[in-house]
Amino acid sequence: MRVLVVEDERRLAVALRRGLETEGFRVDVAHDGLEGLRLADQQAYDVIVLDIMLPGLDGYRVCARLRAAGSQAGILMLTAKDGEWDEAEALDTGADDFLSKPFSFLVLVARLRALGRRIGRGRPSVLVLGDLVIDSDARTCSRAGVPTHLTAREFDILEHLALRAGAVVSKREILDQVWDVGDGDPNVVEVHVSALRRKIDTPFGRSSVQTMRGAGYRLAADGG
Ligand code: CA
Numbered sequence: 001m002r003v004l005v006v007e008d009e010r011r012l013a014v015a016l017r018r019g020l021e022t023e024g025f026r027v028d029v030a031h032d033g034l035e036g037l038r039l040a041d042q043q044a045y046d047v048i049v050l051d052i053m054l055p056g057l058d059g060y061r062v063c064a065r066l067r068a069a070g071s072q073a074g075i076l077m078l079t080a081k082d083g084e085w086d087e088a089e090a091l092d093t094g095a096d097d098f099l100s101k102p103f104s105f106l107v108l109v110a111r112l113r114a115l116g117r118r119i120g121r122g123r124p125s126v127l128v129l130g131d132l133v134i135d136s137d138a139r140t141c142s143r144a145g146v147p148t149h150l151t152a153r154e155f156d157i158l159e160h161l162a163l164r165a166g167a168v169v170s171k172r173e174i175l176d177q178v179w180d181v182g183d184g185d186p187n188v189v190e191v192h193v194s195a196l197r198r199k200i201d202t203p204f205g206r207s208s209v210q211t212m213r214g215a216g217y218r219l220a221a222d223g224g
Contacts (some may be wrong), residue, residue: 001116002026004045006036006062008054023109033057040066043173044163046116047074060093067094074115127162129219132200132208134162143204153178154196161219170216193217
């Protein structure tokens with residue numbers, strides 16, 4: 001599960017990153033609201049831990065903007081006890097859950113897992129892009145009713161591109177998502193994307209997996 005922590009208290013942010021990574025989450029940290037929005041725009045997170053009191057853009061505004069931009073991430077807001085900030089307001093702006101500071105790390109982890117499961121259930125397991133059908137549960141894919149046989153890597157890449165259909169996805173993001181390493185070789189992505197094209201596009205006269213020069217790839221939503 002991929003988590004974004006938006007928290008300006010450096011020590012807390014560091015502790016959260018370490019703790020959540022130990023629990024098996026993949027964690028990115030932003031130290032202010034705008035950086036949080038930027039990261040959330042580049043990367044699909046399952047869950048976002050969002051502090052309310054942030055420099056620049058506060059957590060309420062970050063949350064509202066994320067929702068306005070169509071973010072499906074589960075959002076857990078960190079509220080300060082006895083502060084002027086209201087939990088009801090957190091939920092009003094589109095947050096899914098909140099936790100008052102100071103909080104127990106174990107409770108945070110339990111809440112994040114619960115949120116991740118809830119969000120995951122709401123996500124369709126079958127993605128349909130034109131005549132391209134991707135079944136995330138069965139891990140199968142077909143084009144125009146013809147089953148294609150993808151390797152595990154090819155499937156993961158396709159699934160990630162499909163979840164972000166229409167958006168430009170960088171090789172770095174694909175490496176992060178599919179290989180689980182921060183510093184892999186982008187050329188490896190190229191090789192797998194070429195193989196993917198030869199299976200889902202070329203035989204069908206399509207070019208749905210588009211190369212965006214210098215930026216990455218985009219799966220055309222219309223499949224054409
Ligand atoms: Ca703060």
